[in-house]
Amino acid sequence: MTDQQTDAQPDEVRFDIDDRGVASVVIDRPRVLNAVDRATHDRLNEIWAAIEADDRVRLVVVTGGGEKAFCVGADMSADAVDKTGLEYWAELDPNGFGGLSLRTTLDVPVIAKVNGYALGGGMEIVLGADVVVAADRAQFGLTEPRVGRLALDGGIHQLVRRIPYTQAMGLLVTGRKAPADELQRMGLVNEVVPAADLDAAVERWVEQVLACAPTSVRAVKQMVTRTAHLSAHEARAMRLPALMDALDSEDSAEGVAAFQQKRSPVWPGK
Known part of the structure; x- marks a missing residue:
């Protein structure tokens, strides 16, 4: 496109x-x-x-x-x-x-x-x-x-x-x-x-x-970008939108399933 x-x-x-x-x-x-x-x-x-x-x-x-x-x-x-x-x-x-x-x-x-x-x-x-x-x-x-x-x-x-x-x-x-x-x-x-x-x-x-889960990568980027001014302890406590999405994502479930089934994951991206 x-x-x-x-x-x-x-x-x-x-x-x-x-x-x-x-x-x-x-x-x-x-x-x-x-x-x-x-x-x-x-x-x-x-x-x-x-x-x-x-x-x-x-x-x-x-x-x-x-x-x-x-x-x-x-x-x-x-x-x-x-x-x-x-x-x-x-x-x-x-x-x-x-x-x-x-x-x-x-x-x-x-x-x-x-x-x-x-x-x-x-x-x-x-x-x-x-x-x-x-x-x-x-x-x-x-x-x-x-x-x-x-x-x-x-x-x-x-x-x-x-x-x-x-x-x-x-x-x-x-x-x-x-x-x-x-x-x-x-x-x-x-x-x-x-x-x-x-x-x-x-x-x-x-x-x-x-090769990484899209929701995980987005969470990593958002966590790094938006918590740079905080201590590591303060940053960990931040409930950022991309983090919360990643923790409850289809990507997360797919990653675990793929690991258990010894195959490459097919990321839903959500």
Whole structure:
């Protein structure tokens, strides 16, 4: 199934859902290294909202079109550069860059398929993902200070929470680009593979997610996203909707039955 496109330069964000429930989101603006302008940002927000409303979706793979870039952040040739820093700060999207970097309402896992440069807002999109698989040629960085800007859409605050402080600060105060293998050593990237093997590597991760009960995966994502500010004891006590659904789901019954019958489960997804 292919999603109906809107009038916001629809060919520049490709979105479809396959028959397994895997959604694909591609920022397809290779002529500007998949930089995001206002229309692209708005379209991405529409897509994330559509995914949240669609119970068929089990996970999302987000990537960039072409071979050079995942996303290099805001389109510096677009209208964003006409605003002052204060104006830009005042208009920040609560969901973060690309509608994803700070989003807390998306209850399915997101795999970032990083095929090239992930810089500025592109790095923030990576920080909004749950699993990161990168080509060995990929480079990452919150490069905003090098053009007198700041990574305000989650970059600064997320990075220091995801990797050790000195490693995060080493990236933040230099604005430098770091290769994929260095980010893997820091703990931000799950797997680095040759560019030719990127599709196959992502597919392995997809298959591993699909092997799990959809209700369990949704519960895990919701529990992690919505309890990050709590202690482990406080978090365990939260009766979140996806958790309660998973505990009393057909998936739960099917998982036990399949184990007892020594067969692969066929998940009802509810």
